[in-house]
Amino acid sequence: MNTEIILPDQEELDRRKLAFAKEWMKRKRxxxxxxxxxxxxxxxxxxxxxxxxRQNKERGTCIIKL
Amino acid sequence: MEPALSSYNFKFVGGEQNVYLFESRLACEYEIKFKPSxxxxxxxxxxxxxxxxxxxxxxxxFEPSLPAADGLLAPTIAQIVADFLNSHERVVVYICxxxxxRADARRKLFDGWxxxxxxxxxxxxELSLGQDENGQDFTAELVARFDNLLVPRIYESFLKAIxxxx
Numbered sequence: 001m002n003t004e005i006i007l008p009d010q011e012e013l014d015r016r017k018l019a020f021a022k023e024w025m026k027r028k029r030x031x032x033x034x035x036x037x038x039x040x041x042x043x044x045x046x047x048x049x050x051x052x053x054r055q056n057k058e059r060g061t062c063i064i065k066l
Numbered sequence: 067m068e069p070a071l072s073s074y075n076f077k078f079v080g081g082e083q084n085v086y087l088f089e090s091r092l093a094c095e096y097e098i099k100f101k102p103s104x105x106x107x108x109x110x111x112x113x114x115x116x117x118x119x120x121x122x123x124x125x126x127x128f129e130p131s132l133p134a135a136d137g138l139l140a141p142t143i144a145q146i147v148a149d150f151l152n153s154h155e156r157v158v159v160y161i162c163x164x165x166x167x168r169a170d171a172r173r174k175l176f177d178g179w180x181x182x183x184x185x186x187x188x189x190x191x192e193l194s195l196g197q198d199e200n201g202q203d204f205t206a207e208l209v210a211r212f213d214n215l216l217v218p219r220i221y222e223s224f225l226k227a228i229x230x231x232x
Binding site for chain 2: 044053
């Protein structure tokens, strides 16, 4: 049995790539907005922030040498 | 002489979306997550290995302005990515645009840091996704450990998922 695979042409591939990128970027922007909200309301993030601040205060700096 | 290598202290919060936090010397807080993103590949058996990197300035004391440029952001992000990639089969993918020059500058800093300090341990693949009607360019980047044998398959699968988009 012969099967023929029909591939989209370059113009169509470019259009799909761009559509994918736009949709992906839209989701990323929504995600970033949600993260800003979570920073104020998510108990796990608030607790982690307090712990990080405590550590940095104890060390006297928020910078670490690698 | 190479500058001393430093980054900000960071904390792994965890959760399903693998959240990390760090605070800058300007009291800005950044949240980074590695979101499981199986939809970015077309093969079901690879879905568990792909994670989207999302970075947000979550607390900005300078609002509505942005904080001044900070040379420690790029090495801190690179350290966090390295920490996440300790589990060697993971692949991190992110999308960038050039919608603000600050974002582009951050990316260039990250790329520069990556080239200088990480290229022997990690691979990074860039893929242009095109330019929209406003002249905005989109680029996707994949980062993985050098010893991750799944990278070629994941990259192929990622390309297939893009090509199948409507």
